[in-house]
Structure formats: C-alpha cells, structure tokens
Amino acid sequence: MVFPTLQFIGFFAVVLALNGLFWNSNAWRKGMLIAASYVFYAAWDVRFLLLMGFVSSVAWLAGLAVTMPRLRRPAKAAGIAAMLAVLGAFKYYNFFTLSLAQLLQSLGLERDLPWMTVVLPVGISFYTFQAISYIMDVDRQEIPPRRNPADVFLYISFFPQLVAGPIVRAAHFLPQIDRPTRPDNAARAAAVVLILSGLFKKMVVANYLSVLLVDPVFGLPGGQDWQSAGAATLGYAVQIYCDFSGYSDIAIGIALLLGYRFHRNFNQPYRADSLRDFWRRWHISLSTWIRDYLYVPLGGRKGSPARQHFTLILTMTLAGLWHGAGWNFILWGFFHGAGLAVERVLRRAGARLPRVLAIVAVFVFVSLLWIPFRATSFADTLAMLAAFGRTDGYGALQIVPVVWGLLAAGLAMNGLPLTWRARAEIALARLGPELQALILALGIWAMFAAAQEGVAPFIYFQF
Amino acid sequence: MMSRMSRFTLTCLAALAAAWLLSGERFLDAVFEMPDLGRLDDAIIAAVVTLEDWKAALGLPDVFSAMRGAIHRALGLL
Structure with a gap:
C-alpha cells in the first residue's frame, strides 16, 4: 500500500x-x-x-x-x-x-x-x-x-x-x-503542510520528472548527447530528492496526526556547502544511525589520519551497500567516502571555496554520483558518463517545456527559506480544525488531479 | 463536547466521502487490493458494493476527472 x-x-x-x-x-x-x-x-x-x-x-x-x-x-x-x-x-x-x-x-x-x-x-x-x-x-x-x-x-x-x-x-x-501527544492546532497545521508538500514533491515533481525526462534517458544511455545526459542527471538529482523527502514529509505528517513526533529527515540538502554538510542534511535518520552504530564502533576519529580516512571510506561504502545489493551502490558509497576524506584533508589544510562556489561544487559532485545510483548496471553508468562527451546522440530527448518548470519547482522545494513554511504553519494553526481538514482534503484532491494516472512506487521502497 | 481533533477527523471523513461521491474512483477496487480478512472481508465488500451501487444511482458528475483533464491540458500534458 x-x-x-x-x-x-x-x-x-x-x-x-x-x-x-x-x-x-x-x-x-x-x-x-x-x-x-x-x-x-x-x-x-x-x-x-x-x-x-x-x-x-x-x-x-x-x-x-x-x-x-x-x-x-x-x-x-x-x-x-x-x-x-x-x-x-x-x-x-x-x-x-x-x-x-x-x-x-x-x-x-x-x-x-x-x-x-x-x-x-x-x-x-x-x-x-x-x-x-x-x-x-x-x-x-x-x-x-x-x-x-x-x-x-x-x-x-x-x-x-x-x-x-x-x-x-x-x-x-x-x-x-x-504518552503520545494529542495533536493540537499547531501540530495539525504542521501535519497538513508536511503532507501536502510531500504529496506535491512526490506526485507532481518526482513522478513527472521520472516519466518525462529521467527514465527515457537512463533507459537508453548509449544514445544520449551531453545535453540530454546533463538534463537527466539534474532531473534525477531533483527527482530523488522530491521522491524521498516527499515520502519522509508525508510519513512525519501522518505520524503527527496520530500523536507521534519524528525528527525531520531532510534539511535542504542541495544547499550544503560541503559533503559533510550534505550528509547532515540528506536522509538524516540514516546518516546519524550510521555514525552512531557503525562509524563510531569502527573507530571513528580514533587513530592516525590514514586510519580515520579508511574508517570513513569503509563506513560510506557499507552505507552504499545498505542502499542496494549491487556494485553500483558500492561504488556510489565508496566515492562519497573518498570525497569526504579528501574534503577533510583540504579542510585541515585550510583550503576553502567561497560559499556559493562550494554549494555548486557539492551539488555537481552529488549529482554526478547519482548516475551509478540510478543506472541499472555498471555498463550503463559508463555509457551515461560517456554521453557527456558527445555532441549528438540518436536517442537524445526532446525536452517538453513543463520539465523545466518541474525542475525549478523541485529545486525551489529544496531552496525556499524555511521561514515560508513556518509562516504557512502559523497561518494554518490559527484556523479551526474543520478548515484545517478542508484545506488538507482540497490539497490532496488537487495533487491527485494534477498527478499522472497510476501509482509510481517510491524509489527508497526497494531498499 | 467534541474535541478539536475529533472535529478534524470527522471533517476529513466527510471530505473523503464527498471526494468519493464526486469522482469516478471506486473504493471497491481499493478493497480488492487489501489482504483477505476472511469473513470480515466479505462483510466489507458487501457494504462497499452497496455504497458503490448507491453512488452510481445518484448519477453525480465526475468532477475529479474534469478537473484532472483541465489541469493536464493547461500543463500541456494531454
């Protein structure tokens, strides 16, 4: 279900x-x-x-x-x-x-x-x-x-x-x-915002990006040029964020309506200015689990610098394996670990990029590493990377205008100031329970109407 | 006196009923996808069939499909 x-x-x-x-x-x-x-x-x-x-x-x-x-x-x-x-x-x-x-x-x-x-x-x-x-x-x-x-x-x-x-x-x-907490006006308001934003991210942004952009390109990586490969890579970065954070938002909102509070699982991950920062913002419940139950018991920051880097890379490689039984996921985890280790060396050496450049660099690095995560095989990963060097491709995609709107909407969901969400919650909290319920119902109705027919499963279900 | 959470829940249930009445969606399809609960399942299905028949007899418009069509046309998806 x-x-x-x-x-x-x-x-x-x-x-x-x-x-x-x-x-x-x-x-x-x-x-x-x-x-x-x-x-x-x-x-x-x-x-x-x-x-x-x-x-x-x-x-x-x-x-x-x-x-x-x-x-x-x-x-x-x-x-x-x-x-x-x-x-x-x-x-x-x-x-x-x-x-x-x-x-x-x-x-x-x-x-x-x-x-x-x-x-x-x-x-x-x-x-x-x-x-x-x-x-x-x-x-x-x-x-x-x-x-x-x-x-x-x-x-x-x-x-x-x-x-x-x-x-x-x-x-x-x-x-x-x-001792569950009976949801008060503020909790219900937060739940309504979470559920509706989660549905929008999943049903509208993620699902359409998947069908209109990502799946056609990743389905035929050998036939793409650099433009469609780049657009699909960007598309998948937005899709997976909207898909997974959308699920988390809905889950947290539903639990809140039942009287249970979960910590937030995503905190604008594509605003991260370092890989370390990214992992503090992306799938936070897994990152902290891995830190506390795997990284620290494996040695964490103990031992020589080389030993610390090894522990970090091993931890992230195992985190990659947690995501899926395949070399693609292992590779994805390994490179994230290696990136974190390199970043640590640079940080200790005092090397720093201006913040905006750092955010762009992290986003590009993370997005490129989504390629092995999304590709169905190692060969497809290499084919997709090779497409970045081609100026023409027999399977290159004609991107319909609505796709650019979806990409912008997905990035906006990641980047909009958190105070906007807080304001929406405060406004909703002032309303009576009947109005809150009606807004939730009408919002769900609108999301279902805007969505495609059929149900696309959430990406993280497979893990 | 009814609590605020109860009022919220009741309004949600009423909105769900209204959404079902004004759409072509059928709860029967959803019920058939659920795990078989034995005798309870038979009772649930019988009740849902009765409700679906009643809804069909009312002949209400499928507002949901009309709205979906309008949104998809506006977005250039049709």
Whole structure:
C-alpha cells in the first residue's frame, strides 16, 4: 500500500478515527496501531508478516537479555547477528553468490553455487536497522528494556515509517508510545503542510520528472548527447530528492496526526556547502544511525589520519551497500567516502571555496554520483558518463517545456527559506480544525488531479 | 463536547466521502487490493458494493476527472 493512493487514504481515515476512539486506552491504542501496521504491510505480501514478527520477537528477547550481566554480550551479538542474517539472506545472498561465481569463473575455478529465489521484503533495511537500534540503545542503557512485547512490535512495525523510514530511534519513539501527544492546532497545521508538500514533491515533481525526462534517458544511455545526459542527471538529482523527502514529509505528517513526533529527515540538502554538510542534511535518520552504530564502533576519529580516512571510506561504502545489493551502490558509497576524506584533508589544510562556489561544487559532485545510483548496471553508468562527451546522440530527448518548470519547482522545494513554511504553519494553526481538514482534503484532491494516472512506487521502497 | 481533533477527523471523513461521491474512483477496487480478512472481508465488500451501487444511482458528475483533464491540458500534458 503506497501513501498517494485512494486505498491508503481510506485506510488512514479509518485508523485516524480509531486512534481518536482509543486515545484514552493505551493498550487498545497500541493493539489497534499494531494491527493496522500489519494490515498495511500485508497489503504487499502476507508472507512478509512472519519475517517482521520474527525480527520484532528477536529484538524484544535480545532487549530483555542484554540487561542480564551473564547474557549481555552473547545476547547482543546474537540479536544483531540475527538482524544481519535476515538482511543477508533476503537482500544480499544472491548478489554475493553471483559475485563469488563470477570471481571463481575468472580464476578458472567454475563451481555450481546454490541459488535462492528470494522476494525482497519491502522496507526490510529500515525495520532491521530499527531493531538493531533498539538492542544497542538498551545495551548502552539509553532506554530500559520493554517487558511488554507490544511496545517493541509497535516500534518496529509502526506503519508511517515502516517501509521507507525515517529510521526512528528507539530512545526517541518508545517514550512516546506511553504518552503520545494529542495533536493540537499547531501540530495539525504542521501535519497538513508536511503532507501536502510531500504529496506535491512526490506526485507532481518526482513522478513527472521520472516519466518525462529521467527514465527515457537512463533507459537508453548509449544514445544520449551531453545535453540530454546533463538534463537527466539534474532531473534525477531533483527527482530523488522530491521522491524521498516527499515520502519522509508525508510519513512525519501522518505520524503527527496520530500523536507521534519524528525528527525531520531532510534539511535542504542541495544547499550544503560541503559533503559533510550534505550528509547532515540528506536522509538524516540514516546518516546519524550510521555514525552512531557503525562509524563510531569502527573507530571513528580514533587513530592516525590514514586510519580515520579508511574508517570513513569503509563506513560510506557499507552505507552504499545498505542502499542496494549491487556494485553500483558500492561504488556510489565508496566515492562519497573518498570525497569526504579528501574534503577533510583540504579542510585541515585550510583550503576553502567561497560559499556559493562550494554549494555548486557539492551539488555537481552529488549529482554526478547519482548516475551509478540510478543506472541499472555498471555498463550503463559508463555509457551515461560517456554521453557527456558527445555532441549528438540518436536517442537524445526532446525536452517538453513543463520539465523545466518541474525542475525549478523541485529545486525551489529544496531552496525556499524555511521561514515560508513556518509562516504557512502559523497561518494554518490559527484556523479551526474543520478548515484545517478542508484545506488538507482540497490539497490532496488537487495533487491527485494534477498527478499522472497510476501509482509510481517510491524509489527508497526497494531498499 | 467534541474535541478539536475529533472535529478534524470527522471533517476529513466527510471530505473523503464527498471526494468519493464526486469522482469516478471506486473504493471497491481499493478493497480488492487489501489482504483477505476472511469473513470480515466479505462483510466489507458487501457494504462497499452497496455504497458503490448507491453512488452510481445518484448519477453525480465526475468532477475529479474534469478537473484532472483541465489541469493536464493547461500543463500541456494531454
């Protein structure tokens, strides 16, 4: 079930009404939200429920066990290993098997390796990371373990963030389970702005850019010239920002209407004046997760400069692998890590660009690295990069005027002053609840009318 | 007295009903895409079929499609 569908709107309307009905009964509200989240997830594939139930059960048991002195280390190791095993089996098994088979073949040691037909459960990377967050946070005594399994089940399955984040920290979410905040005028206003801006970014900007510009060019990279390659690269940079931040905005807005607050996941990432700044603004919940649970445990800023650079590049390479089981993603992560390391060296040497130039340089670097992220293979990545050196291409695209408007709108969503959003929220907060609801409904109606027919899935669902 | 959140929720539900009445969208299609809930599913489908029949009998205009067509024409997408 995808957010911008009539199916989800009907589903959410029922959940919102039940949430209000059960507001004063913690146990009933939790039970209803777990049931709703499982129905939401089952809409993709009922079989996935078993996996999510397994992940939640292991996290709950590991959380209890890590507080027992004798079991602490083995429980933590077993819990995290179980999560990584789930990810490995469902997401990476065939990739590593294929890579091993190719390596053996190139060495003249061809072998028949066991293959599995695996359907990638949607959102698996997100909820396994949340489960790890729970185990680690309990282990670090940042939160007490939950005796009631319903708390952990709700934390892991809560439908607004289940399939594409934000990755919510246990220490942030679990206290809210017991005491959600009844949405007041300001919270509803913020939710309306978030949901409508998210729908606009996804349904209007991202989806049309995908169909009118990005997909045709990336679908035939060998036939493009530098203009269409450049436009599609810019188009994908805008598309992925609008697609993913749009999803996050909707998720945060929906959670807010149910009484739960998530941290924001995007903060105008294309205004970043360094790569370090970019990663503090892009997919913030993943960046901070990786910093706290991977980069720091791997050594972080400890050791010699060379060791620090190695840790940084390794962390980002693993972050690339988290995004997808493919060499393209590994390459993407590696180059981001290398870029961060080079930037650190330059910063320590005192080298600095003027801010505007730095923003442009970061945007160009990030946009070019979106090419391996978007291309379906390494060969397509090279073909797309080669197109930048061609002045004519047999498949070069005639770009319709509306595309330039979409690019401008997407960049404006990234670049407009945050005070504008704040003003819209303040204006909406002054209205009565009926008017707020009507504006939300009319806005959704307008987005659906402006959007294309059919539903394009969110890019980050595949991760 | 009804809380402000309840008033917000009720208005959302009313707006959803109005949107459904004034569009060619069918909840039945959405319900069929949901996981099978057994006997509960049968009851839900029966209720939705009744509602869809009632909506069809009202013969209301499909304002949503008209608006979509106008927007798409204005943007040069048709």
